[in-house]
Amino acid sequence: MRYDIKNIKLAAVGKKRIEWAFKDMPVLNLVKARWQKEKPLNGVRLSACLHVTAETANLVRTLKAGGAKVLLCASNPLSTQDDVAAGLVKDFGINVYAIHGENKNIYYSHLEKALQFKPNITMDDGADLLWLLHTKYKKQVEQIWGSMEETTTGVIRLKALEQAGKLQAPIIAVNDAKTKNMFDNRYGTGQSTIDGIIRATDILIAGKNVVVAGYGWCGRGFASRARGMGAKVIITEVDEIKALEACMDGFQVMPMKQAARLGDLFCTLTGNTGVIREEHFRLMKDKAIVCNSGHFDVEINISELNKLAVKINKNVRNNVDEYVIKVESQKSKVKSIYLLADGRLINLAAAEGHPASVMDMSFSTQALACEFVAKNYQKLEKKIYNVPTEIEKYVADLKLKSMKISIDKLTKEQEKYLRSWEIGT
Ligand code: ADE
Numbered sequence: 001m002r003y004d005i006k007n008i009k010l011a012a013v014g015k016k017r018i019e020w021a022f023k024d025m026p027v028l029n030l031v032k033a034r035w036q037k038e039k040p041l042n043g044v045r046l047s048a049c050l051h052v053t054a055e056t057a058n059l060v061r062t063l064k065a066g067g068a069k070v071l072l073c074a075s076n077p078l079s080t081q082d083d084v085a086a087g088l089v090k091d092f093g094i095n096v097y098a099i100h101g102e103n104k105n106i107y108y109s110h111l112e113k114a115l116q117f118k119p120n121i122t123m124d125d126g127a128d129l130l131w132l133l134h135t136k137y138k139k140q141v142e143q144i145w146g147s148m149e150e151t152t153t154g155v156i157r158l159k160a161l162e163q164a165g166k167l168q169a170p171i172i173a174v175n176d177a178k179t180k181n182m183f184d185n186r187y188g189t190g191q192s193t194i195d196g197i198i199r200a201t202d203i204l205i206a207g208k209n210v211v212v213a214g215y216g217w218c219g220r221g222f223a224s225r226a227r228g229m230g231a232k233v234i235i236t237e238v239d240e241i242k243a244l245e246a247c248m249d250g251f252q253v254m255p256m257k258q259a260a261r262l263g264d265l266f267c268t269l270t271g272n273t274g275v276i277r278e279e280h281f282r283l284m285k286d287k288a289i290v291c292n293s294g295h296f297d298v299e300i301n302i303s304e305l306n307k308l309a310v311k312i313n314k315n316v317r318n319n320v321d322e323y324v325i326k327v328e329s330q331k332s333k334v335k336s337i338y339l340l341a342d343g344r345l346i347n348l349a350a351a352e353g354h355p356a357s358v359m360d361m362s363f364s365t366q367a368l369a370c371e372f373v374a375k376n377y378q379k380l381e382k383k384i385y386n387v388p389t390e391i392e393k394y395v396a397d398l399k400l401k402s403m404k405i406s407i408d409k410l411t412k413e414q415e416k417y418l419r420s421w422e423i424g425t
Contacts, residue, residue, distance in 0.1 A: 002071070002095045002117075004110065006082035014054075014087025018061075021054035024356035026402035027364040027395055028062055035066035040371045042067035047119035049111060049129040050150065051079040051348055052098040055359035057088050062367050064094065071117040073110040074098035075125040076295075078341065079348035108132075115140060121373055122147040123366060126295050127154035134161065134168060144169040146373030146380055148366055151175050152185070152216065153271045153295035155384070162384055170380035172369045174362070177387035179395040181217050184362040188354030190221025192347035193267060193293040194229065200319040200340045200350040201289060203265070206230030211263035213256065214270035215242040218293065222269055223251060234259045236275075260284050267346070268292045268299035278304040282328050284337055291340035293347050300343040310334060319350045364395045 022029065035041070046068040050056045060070050072094055074080045080100040088094040095117070097110035111129055114122075115137045122129050127149060133141045147169050149155050155175045161167045174180055194205070210231040212223045219235070223246070227233045235251045236259055237243035247253045256276065259266075260283040268275045271294050278301065284290075292299045305323050306312070313322040319341045327333040341349035353359075368391045373380065400407065410418070417423065 001089060001093065002097075002113070003085075003089045004097045004099065004106075004113070005085040005089060006099045008086050008090055010083035011086040011090035014057075014081070014083035014085065015091045016087075017054040017081070017084055018057040018087050018092070021356035021359075022058045022061075025055070025058055025360035025363070027360050027398045028058055028367065030398055031364055031367050032058075032062040032065045035062065035367075035371075039067035041374055044068040044121050044145075044370075044374055045117060045119045046121045046123070046370070047071045047073070047114035047117050047129065048123040049073050049075045049114055050123060050125045051075055051353055052085050052088075052096065053079065053081050053348070053353045053359075054084050055353065055356050055363060057084050057092070057094075058356075059363040059366060060088065060094050061092050062363075063370065064092070066367075066371070068121075068370075071095040071114050071119070072098065073114045073129075074102065074107065075128060076344065076348065077102045077104070077107045078344045079353065081352070112137075118143065120145045120377075121370060123150065123370070124148065124154050125150040127157040130154075130158060130161075130169070130171070134166065138168070141168040145377035146170040146172060148172045148174045148369050148373075150180075150362070150366065151295050152181070152218075156271060158384060167382050167384070169382055170373070170377070171384045172373065173384055173386055174366050174369050177365045177369075177392050179365045179387075179392045179399075180362045184354055184358050185217035186221035188221070188358040188362075189218040189269065189293060189347060190225040192351055192354045193218075193222045193269070194225050196293070196346035196349065196351035197265065197267070197289075197291060197340065200291075200317070200346065201338070203289070205265075208232070208264040209234065209262050211236065211256075211259045211266045212251075213266070213268040213275045213299070214272075214294070215239075215246040216269070216271070218269040220246075220249075222267060222293065223249075227251075231265075234262060238272075256280055257283065263288055266290045269294050270299055271295060273298040274301050275299045277301040278308060281305055281308055281323075281325065281337060284335070286327075286335035287338065289338045289340065290343075291346040292343050293345050295345065297343040297345075300339070302339065302343050305337065305339065319346075361395055361399055364398070365391060368395065
């Protein structure tokens with residue numbers, strides 16, 4: 001066993017959390033039960049760079065049950081659940097390199113451990129492992145059968161690598177599967193972002209002006225949950241279609257510069273950089289709360305906030321820093337802006353990430369994509385693949401069954417109708 005974790009004594013609590021989550025992951029339970037018999041991952045060495053949560057723990061247990069030798073490292077320094085990491089090492093025999101709050105050097109040294117494990121399959125949430133495989137560890141990239149990517153930001157990064165003609169491994173864009181993004185990004189992020197904000201601040205959402213930057217699946221999920229709790233929601237967007245959609249979904253849409261004056265709470269979910277910056281901080285109301293639920297901590301320009309601040313009160317509450325800045329119009333007056341979780345993803349830093357029930361779909365898709373790579377790697381090219389449709393249908397079907405929901409089947413007549421072009425008006 002190889003590991004670097006906070007404290008192995010936390011294992012008992014971690015084990016309980018892992019088992020609790022697994023009860024709400026019926027599809028993954030079925031995959032694990034089948035794999036225990038069939039061992040489709042025999043001979044696979046798998047390094048996974050994911051958020052180290054109870055749900056991820058159940059994914060890596062499943063991979064191990066399928067015959068893989070597994071190492072897990074963190075995909076974000078603030079998302080690791082230390083008790084889960086300990087439980088994985090002690091009770092489930094998984095190699096884990098992850099410590100909540102680890103600094104950048106340790107974070108990257110853990111990623112290196114994941115590659116020194118000599119994987120032939122990798123899993124990423126944000127493409128950091130793949131980046132390392134294309135830079136310092138590029139001699140190893142030839143050994144990669146395939147690599148799964150879990151998140152929008154990671155897929156964007158990998159598409160840029162492919163466009164540059166430098167992609168050296170087959171990638172499965174798990175994020176782009178319908179069984180992932182339509183559910184995890186929307187309902188998962190929607191709920192867990194609210195959860196993180198409330199755990200960090202204990203504010204009442206009802207009646208607040210909530211500014212949501214980005215109207216992709218994540219932004220939509222969060223906006224609809226915030227509205228459901230009584231917030232007045234404003235959307236900011238750069239994409240015309242998404243902006244129009246937000247407008248017709250009944251939200252106010254405006255540029256951030258206009259929204260900055262109105263918001264009580266700001267949340268970025270864009271996957272882009274510098275979304276909230278100096279010009280916006282200057283306009284914000286006293287006691288505005290600012291947070292991010294996008295993958296990287298680049299959406300809020302914290303160095304500009306630092307420069308503006310005349311005083312910074314760290315940790316006025318767990319995961320809350322107060323930045324005192326001069327009021328634009330009355331230089332003798334000051335106002336406070338509260339930044340949550342250092343601008344890192346609030347849903348994992350201050351809460352527990354998405355609930356197990358939705359991660360069940362994402363991680364069953366991940367697991368089955370992994371089986372697909374293990375079966376087909378000799379035929380795969382160095383390009384980005386979508387998850388095969390059969391896997392999406394299989395996961396959706398099992399999820400419905402687990403919810404005791406049955407649906408209609410096409411009749412013979414309907415099948416024929418859908419295949420025909422002759423029948424018209
Ligand atoms: N991403 C968002 N929520 C997550 C969770 N609970 N586990 C792993 N990755 C996540």
